[in-house]
Amino acid sequence: MKSVMLYALSTCPFCKMAKRFFESRNIPYNFVDVDLLPEEEKEKTVAEVQRISGRRAFPVIVIGEEVIVGYDELRIREALEK
Amino acid sequence: MTSERILCPVCQVAFPLKEEKVPGKRVVCPVCGAVLVLEKGDASWVLRRPQDITPEEEIRARVENFARLRGYRFNEMKEPLIEALLKKYERYGDFYCPCKIDNIPENICPCLETRQGSVERNGRCHCGLFWK
Structure with missing residues (x-):
């Protein structure tokens, strides 16, 4: 099974929808609420998000090698099935 | 008649104010939809965010107007x-975009990319508040 990583913000509704998507389908995933991290770790994580997605906006979902910026259910499904 | 341009304190865009200037008058920013109050400053008229409404009333009015x-x-x-x-x-301390990490003026809702037409291009704003 592909690894799933969700970079989220605790204030972002689409991030919550992404969490619900994985949970309701029992898809194992890791996530981090970036805004709740301690300052130094937050900066590092945001830099990583910016490097992989080109943006400082959330959610960013990494499924295997694929990076999905924003909540796009169709792309998530496709990436999981590939 | 030329109309004086006046700065919106929310989106920082100066727009022409054609209406009659009366202290305390409510004005809606035509760029971001913010509800503002007209006041006489030291040298000219200024717009300020209203102090007599709750934050919830302020943001609801702004997004509805926008x-x-x-x-x-x-x-x-x-x-x-x-x-x-x-x-x-x-x-x-302000209505920064809930889906962006940076709490900076350009991310105050409606954020700069939304004011610059991202809804036209993508069908919705990044957060999913405004839809085409």
Whole structure:
């Protein structure tokens, strides 16, 4: 099974929808609420998000090698099935 | 008659104010939809954010005005996003975009990319508050 990583913000509704998507389908995933991290770790994580997605906006979902910026259910499904 | 341009303290865009200038008059920014109050400053007229409404009333009026001005619509995402914007206001002092990490002026809702037409290009704003 592909690894799933969700970079989220605790204030972002689409991030919550992404969490619900994985949970309701029992898809194992890791996530981090970036805004709740301690300052130094937050900066590092945001830099990583910016490097992989080109943006400082959330959610960013990494499924295997694929990076999905924003909540796009169709792309998530496709990436999981590939 | 030329109309004086006046700066919106929310989106920082100066727009022409054609209406009669009366202290305390409510004005809606035609760029971001913010509800503002006209006041006489030291040298000229200024617009300020209203102090007599709650943060929730302020952001609700602003997003409603912006959607009306641009012809956008809302859906079931609206209420969670209003809640999220209020959370940002409580935590960081202004209505910064709930889906962006940087609490900076260009991310105040409606954020710069939304004011610059991202809804036209993508069908919705990044957060899903405004829809085409």
